[in-house]
Amino acid sequence: MKRLIDGKSADFYPTPTWATRALLDYETFSDDIWECACGDGAMSEVLKKYGNNVVSTDLHDRGYGTAGIDFIKEPRLSDNIVTNPPYNLAGEFVIAGLQKSQKKFALLLRLAFLEGIERNKKIFTPMPPSRIWVFSERITFYPKGAERKGSGTTAYAWFIWDKQSSDIGKLGWIAPGHKNSKL
Numbered sequence: 001m002k003r004l005i006d007g008k009s010a011d012f013y014p015t016p017t018w019a020t021r022a023l024l025d026y027e028t029f030s031d032d033i034w035e036c037a038c039g040d041g042a043m044s045e046v047l048k049k050y051g052n053n054v055v056s057t058d059l060h061d062r063g064y065g066t067a068g069i070d071f072i073k074e075p076r077l078s079d080n081i082v083t084n085p086p087y088n089l090a091g092e093f094v095i096a097g098l099q100k101s102q103k104k105f106a107l108l109l110r111l112a113f114l115e116g117i118e119r120n121k122k123i124f125t126p127m128p129p130s131r132i133w134v135f136s137e138r139i140t141f142y143p144k145g146a147e148r149k150g151s152g153t154t155a156y157a158w159f160i161w162d163k164q165s166s167d168i169g170k171l172g173w174i175a176p177g178h179k180n181s182k183l
Helices: 017-026 042-049 087-100 117-124
Strands: 033-035 054-058 078-083 101-110 131-135 156-162 170-174
Touching (some): 017 042, 017 101, 017 131, 017 170, 078 087, 087 101, 087 117
Parallel strands (some): 033 054, 033 078, 078 101
């Protein structure tokens, strides 16, 4: 089912801050980071608080970063790219990100992204991720301003393509405890 929330576009569910903090407990980034689907800046702000220089863009104006930048069509390159892409464009984001990132490319995706014949042919066979960090705790994504109740039923992971590493398909788990931690 396609998720439509704010009338402007599909698929806007800000990333909980703890999910970005979890990434930074397992991965380090040198040089600039491009957050190319920055939304309201939830992820960008965490990346900055950890001392990273972050360029924030989005196709839609959600009051943060530079709006009107279509990541898939944008010719810009970056040392690193970190984002939670619109899930209906996840495959396109991977292909574009692999071309545009010079060091690391990190995407927060459903674990089920690993499945699929087309993804196997177009993504995982020619350029498998270096590391996949699976969340032990479920992430619940809420539309901005929604009442927070219940818990998620979908498994998520950080998919990391690291062009400076010889890792191929290394699988690891993000330990419990991040969900209730504070920055």
